[in-house]
Every structure is written in C-alpha cells, then in structure tokens.
Amino acid sequence: MKNWFVVIVLFAGMQLHAQMDEEVLLIARNTGEKVVANGDTIRTMGFAFSLGENPDVPGPTLEFNEGDSVEIDLWNVSQGAPHTIHLHGLDVDQENDGVPHLSFDVPHMEHGYYKFKAPHAGTYLYHCHVVSSIHVQAGMYGLIIIHPPDGSKTTWDGGYPYDISMSLLMSEIDTIWHNDTILLHDHDPDVEVHEVELPVYDPQYYLVNGLSDGQIPEENMALNTSVGAVNYVRLINLGYKGNRVIFPAEFDAEIVASDGRPFPTVENSDTVYIYPGERYGVLGTMPAEGLNSITIEYFDLNTAELEDTQEVPIVTEGYVSTTELATNYELLVKPNPFENSFSIEADLKEKSEIEIVLLDLRGNIIDVIQKPKKMVGSVSIEYTNPTLASGVYLIQMRVNDEVRLNRKIIKN
Amino acid sequence: MLHKAFVCILTLHLFGWSHAAVVYDTVYINKGLITMVDGSNHDYYSFNATTTFETTNKRIEIGLGDSLYLAIVNTDAVVHGFDVTNTSSYSTNIPATDTVEVPMKFEDLGVYIFYDNANYPNFRYLGLGGMIVVDDFSGTQFYWNIKDHEGDWNDSLDAGWTVDWNDYYPDYFTINGYSNPLINDDPDARIVGSVGETMRIYISNTGEGIHSLHFHGYHLNILYSSKYPNHVGRSKDTFPIESMETLILELVPDKVGEYPVHDHNLVAVSGGNIYPNGMFLTMLIE
Ligand SMILES: [Cu+2]
Ligand SMILES: [Cu+2]
Numbered sequence: 252m253k254n255w256f257v258v259i260v261l262f263a264g265m266q267l268h269a270q271m272d273e274e275v276l277l278i279a280r281n282t283g284e285k286v287v288a289n290g291d292t293i294r295t296m297g298f299a300f301s302l303g304e305n306p307d308v309p310g311p312t313l314e315f316n317e318g319d320s321v322e323i324d325l326w327n328v329s330q331g332a333p334h335t336i337h338l339h340g341l342d343v344d345q346e347n348d349g350v351p352h353l354s355f356d357v358p359h360m361e362h363g364y365y366k367f368k369a370p371h372a373g374t375y376l377y378h379c380h381v382v383s384s385i386h387v388q389a390g391m392y393g394l395i396i397i398h399p400p401d402g403s404k405t406t407w408d409g410g411y412p413y414d415i416s417m418s419l420l421m422s423e424i425d426t427i428w429h430n431d432t433i434l435l436h437d438h439d440p441d442v443e444v445h446e447v448e449l450p451v452y453d454p455q456y457y458l459v460n461g462l463s464d465g466q467i468p469e470e471n472m473a474l475n476t477s478v479g480a481v482n483y484v485r486l487i488n489l490g491y492k493g494n495r496v497i498f499p500a501e502f503d504a505e506i507v508a509s510d511g512r513p514f515p516t517v518e519n520s521d522t523v524y525i526y527p528g529e530r531y532g533v534l535g536t537m538p539a540e541g542l543n544s545i546t547i548e549y550f551d552l553n554t555a556e557l558e559d560t561q562e563v564p565i566v567t568e569g570y571v572s573t574t575e576l577a578t579n580y581e582l583l584v585k586p587n588p589f590e591n592s593f594s595i596e597a598d599l600k601e602k603s604e605i606e607i608v609l610l611d612l613r614g615n616i617i618d619v620i621q622k623p624k625k626m627v628g629s630v631s632i633e634y635t636n637p638t639l640a641s642g643v644y645l646i647q648m649r650v651n652d653e654v655r656l657n658r659k660i661i662k663n
Numbered sequence: 664m665l666h667k668a669f670v671c672i673l674t675l676h677l678f679g680w681s682h683a684a685v686v687y688d689t690v691y692i693n694k695g696l697i698t699m700v701d702g703s704n705h706d707y708y709s710f711n712a713t714t715t716f717e718t719t720n721k722r723i724e725i726g727l728g729d730s731l732y733l734a735i736v737n738t739d740a741v742v743h744g745f746d747v748t749n750t751s752s753y754s755t756n757i758p759a760t761d762t763v764e765v766p767m768k769f770e771d772l773g774v775y776i777f778y779d780n781a782n783y784p785n786f787r788y789l790g791l792g793g794m795i796v797v798d799d800f801s802g803t804q805f806y807w808n809i810k811d812h813e814g815d816w817n818d819s820l821d822a823g824w825t826v827d828w829n830d831y832y833p834d835y836f837t838i839n840g841y842s843n844p845l846i847n848d849d850p851d852a853r854i855v856g857s858v859g860e861t862m863r864i865y866i867s868n869t870g871e872g873i874h875s876l877h878f879h880g881y882h883l884n885i886l887y888s889s890k891y892p893n894h895v896g897r898s899k900d901t902f903p904i905e906s907m908e909t910l911i912l913e914l915v916p917d918k919v920g921e922y923p924v925h926d927h928n929l930v931a932v933s934g935g936n937i938y939p940n941g942m943f944l945t946m947l948i949e
C-alpha cells in the first residue's frame with residue numbers, strides 16, 4: 252500500500268512539473284559553517300543545491316530568463332524551525348510569497364513548491380521569511396538574476412547591452428547572532444508572534460558576496476574588465492546597515508535601474524546609496540588599463556556612523572576589441588599561470604623610460620621586475636621568484652612614470 | 664449648461680486658482696504616555712485635535728494652493744517650538760499655556776512635517792511631529808507617520824537628562840504610534856483596496872533612523888520625494904526614507920492577496936524581542 256502511494260505522489264508530481272522551464276531544488280539547512288575573515292568558523296543556516304554541499308552565505312545565485320516558468324522545490328532538512336522562500340521583488344501571488352500564516356511554511360523533512368513566472372529582467376533576492384530577523388542574519392538568502400527573454404547580455408529587453416557583469420551583495424555578520432541559542436530558537440508554527448532573543452546588532456564582519464577584508468583578494472574577487480568594455484554592476488543590500496558604494500570617477504557610473512525596473516531617467520553618479528532590500532544596476536566603463544577599486548561603506552541606520560569599508564578591485568587589462576589597441580607598447584607574459592618564473596616580451600616602438608613592477612590585487616608592490624631604464628625595440632626579461640605565494644598578481648608597465656599596461660598573472 | 668460650466672472653469676483658471684481654500688485648524692501639544700507593543704509605557708508628546716492625549720499625531724490635509732491658519736495650543740508648562748520641513752521658515756515659539764497662530768500657504772503636491780524645533784531634536788524625538796498633506800487626489804489615501812523609539816531614552820530625555828545620539832539603538836518601531844499587529848486596526852494606515860484601484864500612501868519619517876520600507880506583492884511609483892525630487896517616477900518595491908523625509912507613493916494592485924509591508928532593516932520588524940512586532944503591517948487587496 253505504502254509503495255503505491257509513493258508512486259502515485261511521484262506521478263502527480265511529474266505531471267505538475269511537466270510545463271516548467273526551470274526547476275531548482277534548494278535545501279534549507281541549519282548546519283552551515285562559514286569561515287570569517289579572522290579565520291574563525293561560525294555556524295550558519297542557509298541554502299544549498301545538494302545534501303553534500305555546505306550551505307554557503309549567501310546561498311547559490313539563481314538565474315532565469317524573463318518569462319520562464321520556474322518551480323523552486325524547497326526541501327527543509329534542518330531539524331529546527333520551518334523555513335520558507337520569500338521571492339523578494341518578484342511580486343508573486345500570495346500563495347508563493349513565502350510569508351508564514353499568509354503563505355505556507357515548510358517544516359523539517361518536508362518539501363514546499365514555489366511557482367512563478369520570471370518577471371521583468373533585473374536583480375532580485377530570495378530569503379527565508381520565518382523569524383526573518385534571525386533567519387536572514389543566519390544566512391538564508393541569495394540572489395535571483397533575471398535576464399531578458401532571449402538570455403542576452405542586455406540589462407533588460409530593449410535596454411543596454413553590456414560586456415561584463417558583476418553582482419555585489421552586501422550584508423553583515425554579527426557572530427553573537429550565530430550562537431546556537433539564537434539559531435536554534437524555539438518555534439511554535441501555530442502562533443503568529445514569537446518571543447525570541449534578539450541581541451543588540453553590532454556586526455564584526457561586513458560582507459561583499461559573503462567575504463570581507465583579506466578574503467576579498469584571497470578569493471580573487473574583482474571586477475575583471477578591459478578598456479572600453481561596458482560593465483554592468485548589480486548592487487544589492489540584504490544587511491541591516493546602509494551602504495554607500497563609490498565608483499572611481501573615470502568609471503563614469505550611470506545608475507540605470509533599481510528593484511528590477513529601469514529608471515525613467517538615468518542618474519549619473521559615482522556614489523550610490525543602497526538600503527536594506529534595495530537593488531541597483533550601474534553601468535560604467537574604464538578608460539585606461541590599471542588597478543582601481545569600488546569602495547563600499549557600511550553605515551549605521553540609526554546614527555549614520557560609518558562602521559566599515561570594503562574595497563573590491565577593478566582590474567582593467569587589455570582592450571575590449573583588438574582594433575582599439577592603438578598603443579605603442581605591447582607586453583606579453585608567458586607562461587601564465589607560471590610555477591617559479593615567467594618571461595616578459597615587450598615591444599617598444601618609441602624610446603622611453605620603462606619600469607616593470609609586480610603588484611598584488613590591492614595594488615601593493617611585491618617586487619620590482621625592471622628598474623626604470625631607457626629602452627626601445629624588442630625587450631625580453633626573465634623573472635624568477637620561487638618564494639612568491641600562490642595567487643593572482645599584476646604585472647604593471649610604467650612608461651615615463653605613467654601606468655600604461657597591466658597584465659594579470661597567476662602563480663600556481 | 665455646458666457652456667456655463669466651461670466659462671466658470673476658464674475664469675478660475677485665469678485667476679490661477681481652482682480649488683484654493685482657506686483652512687483653519689488647531690492642534691494641541693499634549694503630554695502623555697506611549698504604550699509599546701510589549702505593554703511598557705514611556706513618556707511621550709503629541710500634536711492632537713483636542714486637549715486629550717492620543718499617541719497618533721493629528722494629520723492636516725489641505726488642497727494645492729490652500730492657505731492654512733494653524734493655531735498651536737501649548738498645554739504644557741514649558742515653552743515649545745514649531746516649524747515645518749521644506750518651507751521657508753514658519754519657525755516660532757509657543758510659550759507655556761499659550762497659543763500661537765501660524766499662517767501658511769502650500770502651492771505644491773507634497774507631505775510636510777510640522778514639528779517641535781525646541782531643544783532639537785528632543786521634543787520632536789519625544790513625539791511632536793505630524794504631517795501636513797497637500798494634495799487634490801480624490802481616491803483612496805493612506806497615511807504612515809513612521810518612527811523609531813529607544814523606550815528608556817524617552818523617560819531620560821523627558822526627565823531632562825542628556826543622551827549621546829551616537830549611541831542611539833531603538834528598540835521599538837511604530838507607524839502612527841502603533842506596531843504590528845495593532846497598526847492593522849488603523850484604517851488610515853492599513854491598505855485595503857481592490858485590483859486596479861489607484862491608491863496613494865503618504866509617508867513621513869519623524870524618527871531618528873533611516874527606514875527601508877519593502878512592499879511584498881507589488882511595485883509602487885514614487886509621486887513625490889521631499890529630499891530627492893529626481894526619484895519621482897521610479898517604480899520600486901523598496902523605499903528608503905531618511906529622518907524628516909517624506910514620500911508619496913502610488914499603488915495600483917494587479918492581483919488580489921494579503922501581503923506585508925515592512926522595514927527591511929529586519930531589526931525593526933521586532934519590538935521588545937517579539938517578532939514580527941515592529942514596523943510591519945499588511946495590505947489586503949480584494
Ligand atoms: Cu528560515
Ligand atoms: Cu525581503
């Protein structure tokens with residue numbers, strides 16, 4: 252009897268799923284582990300695609316095309332409170348909105364199915380809405396990106412084409428909120444209000460895509476772009492602080508969209524203020540090779556006090572198309588990645604004073620490869636450094652004291 | 664008949680006013696106690712319609728171009744102040760147990776905050792901030808005067824102690840003086856409407872903090888922003904609002920349902936360690 256029941260349920264499920272363009276399984280866990288910038292491992296709750304995966308903070312990014320029929324299968328394997336998925340900004344119907352008592356919640360070892368049609372191309376979020384103050388801080392959130400119906404690299408149907416895109420999801424971690432007494436709070440799903448312990452929120456870690464401070468260069472997080480490339484940077488705040496995001500002036504940032512809708516008029520501003528739950532779309536282009544950064548400030552919403560600053564590098568290397576390579580200087584680095592040594596071939600069409608340095612992604616000089624020297628023609632330089640730590644570096648050529656070229660290189 | 668009506672409208676148009684009226688109103692500065700969502704009471708002040716203290720500040724609604732003669736009655740034993748945001752100064756003082764009448768004129772669509780500027784920001788923080796709504800809209804209207812409170816500070820400030828605003832950490836969050844679920848009983852706050860109906864929500868932030876109001880279910884249009892006029896016309900689901908800023912949002916629901924609206928600073932959807940008891944209410948669209 253039992254087996255028959257399972258078969259019938261499976262069959263009914265298959266029928267339901269038959270017309271979906273996209274199906275996603277998200278598993279809600281309360282056994283997440285996250286290494287924070289000081290090296291400590293803290294407990295988190297979060298979402299993962301499979302049981303074997305650690306539910307990272309933020310959760311996996313979900314990408315769909317506008318018009319897709321989507322079904323998210325939320326499987327709660329967490330022993331504790333029920334969970335939900337609120338589809339933040341997607342304007343789904345009440346049944347699929349993920350708010351307990353207004354929509355369904357998903358208890359331990361059960362599945363819940365969220366169905367919706369992907370709306371306007373843009374940037375959205377998903378997060379648990381059960382005692383959301385705690386479950387969002389715990390890590391139960393992630394990004395939803397909706398592309399135009401044709402899936403093209405365009406901000407929206409009929410919008411701006413771009414070459415490179417990057418999402419910067421800002422949030423924070425207060426490790427006190429990650430103690431078991433908070434994460435494993437008692438929960439009676441039959442009552443609408445819950446007495447919970449909410450400590451004073453005073454985060455130690457200010458995150459960009461789940462990383463902070465030294466983790467950003469360690470994980471090579473950067474806007475990797477080229478001269479003239481159109482960059483589309485999605486800014487998202489799902490923390491409990493305000494963000495001030497500052498682009499370099501030469502990026503010529505244009506804010507073109509917010510909350511999944513185009514602006515009626517583009518706003519030219521290097522500084523973008525972004526508050527909890529908001530999303531912004533920013534277009535920009537780098538005019539020259541080099542190393543810059545996007546500065547992200549975190550300020551308190553009650554006192555406006557600056558709490559922290561994070562820097563995301565912009566690495567501009569090469570040109571968006573070879574026809575634009577109107578330079579008198581060429582630089583070839585090989586092999587890349589390298590083990591202990593590499594060679595640099597430079598082609599100098601004018602006699603100039605050349606200096607070549609090795610930088611880390613934060614712009615610190617690690618070594619001088621070639622001291623300033625007047626050179627012309629084909630130049631070959633060998634560089635060996637067996638003590639260099641593994642990671643991503645930049646080789647920067649300065650001509651007559653000006654930065655002319657950057658080449659990214661990876662040490663194995 | 665038609666001809667006559669046309670002439671009448673034309674004449675009004677030529678004189679540059681269509682509905683302009685002269686409005687006389689009175690507000691009383693009252694002292695009382697605000698009852699928070701966990702039952703605790705804290706010192707509070709409010710601009711009310713009578714000498715009886717109410718948690719919700721009186722709201723003044725006028726049309727575009729109207730003249731407003733507002734009498735402010737100070738029932739308190741100390742001097743209070745008066746001013747209106749985004750206007751050329753209507754600033755004045757009202758001595759203890761005295762009355763001052765302030766003549767004002769409002770030409771443009773907007774929400775203005777009238778507030779106590781004495782001992783700033785203390786009396787305004789203690790509750791003395793209400794909204795003047797200037798609009799000719801005849802559809803369904805809702806009003807949210809949002810505020811944060813650090814309960815103990817109300818009592819300290821009222822007792823004349825000083826506080827360090829750099830340490831401000833509010834523990835209660837209200838709309839028109841109430842938190843979820845009580846705020847859903849306020850028909851001026853709780854959005855009830857139908858699919859296709861055009862509704863306007865008038866919002867003022869008379870607290871200290873910045874709040875980021877997220878709507879489930881719908882995108883809304885910004886019709887007015889006191890601090891950022893360039894935001895007008897944007898369609899969004901999340902609306903940050905700074906201290907002493909005002910907004911007018913337009914909602915035209917495209918589907919039925921009951922959906923929350925809440926501060927997405929998720930600390931502010933709690934109150935006294937109870938969830939969801941802060942700046943949170945629901946909309947009911949039938
Ligand atoms: Cu949850
Ligand atoms: Cu949300």
